[in-house]
Amino acid sequence: MxxxxxxxxxxxxxxxxxxxxxxxxxxxxxxxxxxxxxxxxxxxxxxxxxxxxxxxxxxxxxxxxxxxxxxxxxxxxxxxxxxxxxxxxxxxxxxxxxxxxxxxxxxxxxxxxxxxxxxxxxxxxxxxxxxxxxxxxxxxxxxxxxxxxxxxxxxxxxxxxxxxxxxxxxxxxxxxxxxxxxxxxxxxxxxxxxxxxxxxxxxxxxxxxxxxxxxxxxxxxxxxLATLENLLQSSSPGMAHSHLRTLAAGAMWNLKSSLPAARQAHALSAVVATLSQCLALDAGVLIPKLREEEEADYASGAASADAGSQAVEGAEDTVEMEEEEAVEDEGEKGAGRKTNKNQTVKDNDFTDLLPRDMGKLRDALALLAAQQTSLEIIVNMCCSDDPSDDEWEEASSSDESEAGPDALCDGLSGLMSPLCLSAEVHAALVNHNIPEKARLHTLYPSAQEDPVSLQRSHGGVPAESILEMPDKKRVQYRALTCLHNILSVMDVEALGGAEALQATAQHLSSLVFSGPEIPKEEEFLEAITSAMRSLLQTIASKNIPQCMSPQQLMSLSEAATRCNVVSVRVNALAILGITWQHAG
Missing domain, CATH: 1.25.10.10 (Leucine-rich Repeat Variant)
Known part of the structure; x- marks a missing residue:
């Protein structure tokens, strides 16, 4: 990538x-x-x-x-x-x-x-x-x-x-x-x-x-523009509204060239503030809480349904007794009820108390969708217009099998040059601590944070529907790509200095090497190798010691060669080239 x-x-x-x-x-x-x-x-x-x-x-x-x-x-x-x-x-x-x-x-x-x-x-x-x-x-x-x-x-x-x-x-x-x-x-x-x-x-x-x-x-x-600005300034609660404000921020960013010069600074501030507020929400805390609320709602609904069933059975028994005893005031006691035992008692229909929707699951998924969108918008904010997708593919795939690491890295030198970022955007991202928020979202969630665990045991939505939904894994991938672009456009001081960069390098290494084997997901490998490549280039340009061992580099290269995504192999070769030049 x-x-x-x-x-x-x-x-x-x-x-x-x-x-x-x-x-x-x-x-x-x-x-x-x-x-x-x-x-x-x-x-x-x-x-x-x-x-x-x-x-x-x-x-x-x-x-x-x-x-x-x-x-x-x-x-x-x-x-x-x-x-x-x-x-x-x-x-x-x-x-x-x-x-x-x-x-x-x-x-x-x-x-x-x-x-x-x-x-x-x-x-x-x-x-x-x-x-x-x-x-x-x-x-x-x-x-x-x-x-x-x-x-x-x-x-x-x-x-x-x-x-x-x-x-x-x-x-x-x-x-x-x-x-x-x-x-x-x-x-x-x-x-x-x-x-x-x-x-x-x-x-x-x-x-x-x-x-x-x-x-x-x-x-x-x-x-x-006023419609979008009003949305960005709205304070409606709930995850769905947070997602809505995020999308409005993305549209406002796309329309930035249409804004009068006098309103551009205000609009930029509103856009980045919206994205920052969304990324500040801690899914690791909120999603387990939503799961607990969902389970409590279900337990409450099930208890109410049981009580309703007992009430229905009692009412039916009463009706049957009334019929057998031929009570003269049946009209008063049996008003509004069905006299057939096989039919539901009309006045005691408790079916609406059952948890028909999955509101908490919807909130969890809206939160993750909002955070994914926020990270994608920041990725685009840190993009320049060149090289294009086609140019990248051409540079990365042409003669790849014949080119060695040195030749390929030389050919990619232009593609790896720093991108341009306006002072206003740079300041807004730094003021809202976006680099650190992006880094935090690269952490892989535990199983308890996965929205799939919000699926109620009593069913309601097929498992395949839930598995198709965006999860925090996708947020992690977007955060890694976001971090890659941020590292490409910001100076060392804005990123927290040499110590922060070394800590980030250790963090990225842990994402790759903490398990028994390197993760094989193509989207993860593409995002993580892009982020590592940008980070190592920044570190090398400032002569900051890097923390990847030769064994780790070899393991990453071997994993990349098995990946079908061309840009993953290109990133791995570029990482080797950067490390080799820095070591020399």
């Missing part, structure tokens, strides 16, 4: 809960997904697509919901594409039924997320942006009507679809610009006071479309 553009990050597809922003699964759908997979042959694409033409809104809704589930299995997508699923679902976005609109948008959202870039490009070529644009505008017009809540549910699916398309397709981004969809996204963003999920989807979309989009920058006005 290179220092600059190759260390930029595109947004992760996660919503306010930390759940994947692509596939849409409610609890009932998750429970039936396995059954749907088994019945896949009984529900072919042709049958579901035919149901979209039904005069019954319920049938059309069922068809859209079924397609939404089925396309989560990537092997089914080609069959739907061959039968023009996009052109058939497109009109459903403007169906007379809001429920059909919502499920159609959800099906297209899943198709875009599970199908990848090529499917997104194909969807745009088949003109899905036209009905989607109309739907989004109608949704915004409906925010002030009596159906506001339902319309916002539709908008949430539509904005997630828009986000996926603009992230994957330059043509979709062009349509976004020309259709003036920025105003629509900002309107959705302003729902944050009562609908944080929709606001986060809009913030993700805004964060994506404002990156490297000069055409859009020309249309940014004072109202748009």
């Amino acid at each position: 290179g220092k600059s553009k190759s260390n930029r990050f595109r947004r992760p597809q996660f919503n306010s809960a930390g759940l994947p922003a692509g596939p849409v699964r409610d609890q009932e759908e998750d429970q039936t997904l396995e059954e749907d997979q088994d019945q896949e042959e009984d529900c072919p694409a042709v049958e579901l697509l035919e149901k979209l033409q039904s005069p019954s809104a319920d049938v059309r809704e069922f068809a859209c919901a079924s397609i939404s589930r089925v396309v989560q299995q990537s092997q089914t997508i080609p069959g739907f594409l061959q039968r023009d699923v996009v052109k058939r679902l497109g009109p459903m976005l403007l169906d007379s039924s809001l429920a059909v609109r919502e499920t159609a948008a959800g099906a297209l959202r899943n198709l875009s997320a599970c199908g990848g870039h090529e499917v997104c490009e194909d969807m745009v070529k088949k003109d899905i942006m036209t009905p989607l644009t109309s739907l989004l505008r109608e949704c915004c017009a409906g925010f002030l009507t009596d159906q506001k809540n339902t319309v916002e549910d539709v908008a949430n699916e539509a904005v997630n679809l828009l986000w996926n398309l603009c992230e994957s397709s330059s043509q979709a981004l062009s349509v976004f610009n020309k259709a003036g969809l920025l105003d629509v996204v900002l309107q959705c963003l302003e729902t944050h006071t009562h609908n944080v999920e929709l606001a986060i989807a809009a913030a993700h979309c805004l964060h994506a479309v404002t990156e490297d989009n000069p055409e859009l920058l020309c249309s940014i006005n004072a109202a748009a």
Whole structure:
């Protein structure tokens, strides 16, 4: 991984809960997904697509919901594409039924997320942006009507679809610009006071479309900037709102060139302060606390449910006795109750007391998503425009097999030169202690801190859904890359001096060598070797003694040679070259 553009990050597809922003699964759908997979042959694409033409809104809704589930299995997508699923679902976005609109948008959202870039490009070529644009505008017009809540549910699916398309397709981004969809996204963003999920989807979309989009920058006005500034200054509690503010900070950073000169310093301060506040949250403390609260909520809910069941049984026994004794005032004693023993007593339905959601898990994942996003934004703040991804790949992969360490390191000398960082950004990062916060987040979490442990023993969400969520491991990887860029752009004094650099070197070495063997995860190796390379170069340039032993260097080199990621091997060779030159 290179220092600059190759260390930029595109947004992760996660919503306010930390759940994947692509596939849409409610609890009932998750429970039936396995059954749907088994019945896949009984529900072919042709049958579901035919149901979209039904005069019954319920049938059309069922068809859209079924397609939404089925396309989560990537092997089914080609069959739907061959039968023009996009052109058939497109009109459903403007169906007379809001429920059909919502499920159609959800099906297209899943198709875009599970199908990848090529499917997104194909969807745009088949003109899905036209009905989607109309739907989004109608949704915004409906925010002030009596159906506001339902319309916002539709908008949430539509904005997630828009986000996926603009992230994957330059043509979709062009349509976004020309259709003036920025105003629509900002309107959705302003729902944050009562609908944080929709606001986060809009913030993700805004964060994506404002990156490297000069055409859009020309249309940014004072109202748009004010919306973002208000978000950064908001003090709404909760992890979801912290994630929202982080995304707003990322969008504000992307729009920095649109800011009037007089407001740039204030905006920069607000952006870095937001990121700093997010990184200051200690997931190692908060996540175990959330787990304890989740377990307590479950225990309380289970106890209440038991009490409710006993009350129901008692009420049924009373009804039965009343019937047997033919009590004359049955109407008074049995008011509101069902007399059939096999039916639930209406006035004592305690099912709502069961813990149906996983609020604490959602909070934990929102926290980690916010911290991951914060680190990615800082990575981009410390990036210059060159070399590009293509240049890095060309420099790192061409003739690699034929070049020795000296030749390769000489060829990389230009790529390893210090990056540029403005004095204002440098000062803001130092004032908010960002280097140290990034270093702290490189610590690997214990098993107790892993959000997967927040899964309740009674179930509710499939294990595979939880394993797909961002965990603190990913935060660690981003923190390492963030540290790599910080080390590349800051001077020794700003980093804490020689002692601090040596301590950081020991810390990075411990991450690699503390276990019985070097970790094999490619993303970890890419991030850790990039950070070590930058650190060792900084240490060498100041003639500070480094603490890696020859045995460690050999072990790292051997691990790198087994890695399929070219940049890992390049980093290892560069580390050897730096150490060799410094020793000489």
